[in-house]
Amino acid sequence: MQEFFSKNFRMRRERCATIVAMSKAIKPIVVIILVIAVGAGAAVFLSRQSDEPPAADAAAFGLQLEAGTGHFRGPEKAEITLVEFGDYQCPSCGAYHPFVKEILNRYPTQVRFEFHHFPLVSIHPNAMAAHKAAEAAGEQGHYWEMHDALFDYQAQWSNKPDPKPVFAAIANQIGINGAILVQSMDNPKFQERILKDVQAGDKAFVQAVPTFFINRQPVHPRMGVQDFIDLIEANLKKK
Amino acid sequence: MKTRHLVIALLAFIGMIDALFLSIKRNAGPIPCHVTHGCSDVLTSKYSEVLGIPLSWFGLAFYVTVLSLAIFKLFEDPERPYEAPSKLIFYLSGAGLIVSALLVGIQAFILKAYCEYCLLSAALVLTIFLVCPHPGRPAKRTLPE
Numbered sequence: 104m105q106e107f108f109s110k111n112f113r114m115r116r117e118r119c120a121t122i123v124a125m126s127k128a129i130k131p132i133v134v135i136i137l138v139i140a141v142g143a144g145a146a147v148f149l150s151r152q153s154d155e156p157p158a159a160d161a162a163a164f165g166l167q168l169e170a171g172t173g174h175f176r177g178p179e180k181a182e183i184t185l186v187e188f189g190d191y192q193c194p195s196c197g198a199y200h201p202f203v204k205e206i207l208n209r210y211p212t213q214v215r216f217e218f219h220h221f222p223l224v225s226i227h228p229n230a231m232a233a234h235k236a237a238e239a240a241g242e243q244g245h246y247w248e249m250h251d252a253l254f255d256y257q258a259q260w261s262n263k264p265d266p267k268p269v270f271a272a273i274a275n276q277i278g279i280n281g282a283i284l285v286q287s288m289d290n291p292k293f294q295e296r297i298l299k300d301v302q303a304g305d306k307a308f309v310q311a312v313p314t315f316f317i318n319r320q321p322v323h324p325r326m327g328v329q330d331f332i333d334l335i336e337a338n339l340k341k342k
Numbered sequence: 343m344k345t346r347h348l349v350i351a352l353l354a355f356i357g358m359i360d361a362l363f364l365s366i367k368r369n370a371g372p373i374p375c376h377v378t379h380g381c382s383d384v385l386t387s388k389y390s391e392v393l394g395i396p397l398s399w400f401g402l403a404f405y406v407t408v409l410s411l412a413i414f415k416l417f418e419d420p421e422r423p424y425e426a427p428s429k430l431i432f433y434l435s436g437a438g439l440i441v442s443a444l445l446v447g448i449q450a451f452i453l454k455a456y457c458e459y460c461l462l463s464a465a466l467v468l469t470i471f472l473v474c475p476h477p478g479r480p481a482k483r484t485l486p487e
Contacts, residue, residue, distance in 0.1 A: 146362035
């Protein structure tokens with residue numbers, strides 16, 4: 104009898120100890136879950152907040168573009184205007200380039216594409232030279248050929264101490280005189296035009312390259328051509 | 343000891359927000375830099391993922407683990423302190439430090455562009471490693487005689 108009671112008592116005591124241990128473990132777990140929830144909320148809040156400034160200034164941005172900056176390809180008047188602020192030396196702009204070309208092939212009559220210079224000279228030492236080379240090619244009537252080639256051969260001139268010979272070779276390949284291009288690219292009017300685009304970008308709160316706008320609205324395409332297509336289809340349906 | 347783990351929990355909390363912010367932002371277009379230049383270059387480069395998994399996810403897992411371990415340590419019974427959390431934090435942050443150093447090296451020498459969120463993360467990992475008690479030299483503890 105006595106043995107039974109003592110056994111029962113031990114079992115109860117053990118159960119109590121387990122409950123105490125569990126309640127001790129529950130406290131930190133609850134705190135961990137709460138802290139993670141607060142952190143997740145903060146991260147979502149911050150990520151949404153930093154999207155807002157460009158959206159708020161979208162209307163002002165549209166007005167800035169009337170000044171005749173940038174270059175366009177596609178029909179002069181189209182249902183969709185896709186604007187890119189880009190940097191020829193930026194690897195992500197290079198990565199987006201095939202997507203933009205795919206869009207232009209897919210919607211030849213509905214999309215007008217505008218490219219605006221936005222060289223980040225502080226981190227891309229050859230960017231300004233590349234943008235000038237594109238402008239110089241533009242003067243010879245081959246802006247877009249040079250634009251495409253600068254992105255296609257980005258890896259070949261990006262890290263060169265002097266990229267000019269590569270620009271000359273690219274120019275020769277697209278059918279314009281490379282020597283003339285290299286000589287003329289330092290004309291101050293090209294730099295002025297580039298800086299005008301940069302100013303327009305600054306006014307539009309462009310903070311990173313590439314930054315895209317569809318019909319004056321800043322857009323955030325993910326890293327895929329399908330996202331561009333979805334955005335353009337959505338905008339075509341709005342019409 | 344408690345203060346150290348409180349500091350570690352706070353640092354890991356900041357790191358967790360940083361990593362989650364980047365994970366969300368990765369799928370939502372260009373990431374603006376405020377202090378440095380080239381956030382997009384860094385975060386869209388081929389070094390920004392391993393086997394298709396963005397590095398920020400690994401960062402998130404690291405910070406959530408360290409945060410949980412530090413909180414467990416904060417709630418320990420003073421008479422029966424846990425040994426494992428401190429050790430784990432030490433080894434995890436040591437491994438994290440090596441990875442962070444590698445990533446900062448890639449930013450400095452290969453990409454030549456810096457991402458402030460990644461630099462913040464590297465600084466946090468370094469601080470966690472320095473603050474965390476060294477398992478080789480256990481802190482003084484008064485044992486009941």
